[in-house]
Amino acid sequence: MGLFDGMMGNAGRIDPQAAHAEYGRLLGNGEQIHAAYLLIRDAFLFTNRRLIMVDKQGITGRKVEYHSVLYRAITHFSVETAGTFDLDAELKIWISGNPAPIEKQFNKSVDIYEVQQILSHFVAV
Secondary structure (H helix, E strand, C coil): CCHHHHHCCEEEEECHHHHHHHHHHHCCCCCCEEEEEECCCCEEEEECCEEEEEEEECCCCCEEEEEEEEHHHEEEEEEECCCCCCCCEEEEEEECCCCCCEEEEECCCCCHHHHHHHHHHHHCC
């Protein structure tokens, strides 16, 4: 993922082992990261149990909020593929009790169908 993509808020995929090295202390016993995506400082992780959103705050990023969403709390989601002029794909996730979705944009290097497949697998369980 390039600097420009990060500045524009687009997410890029990171290796699950690298994500585990960075965020492993957030995981419970037997919990594994299946896919991870990184913004310039923020990240979101798909584990076998939940979705973890990492929000680094402030100029230094020393203050960090970790938001955990169990897959069973996801009521529905949508993906929008990239188009000719709009080069970014978009993911929206609705959480029960919250009318506004969580929205993330992905650059063209991310396979949005893979993201949908991961969500489908874990939400349907």
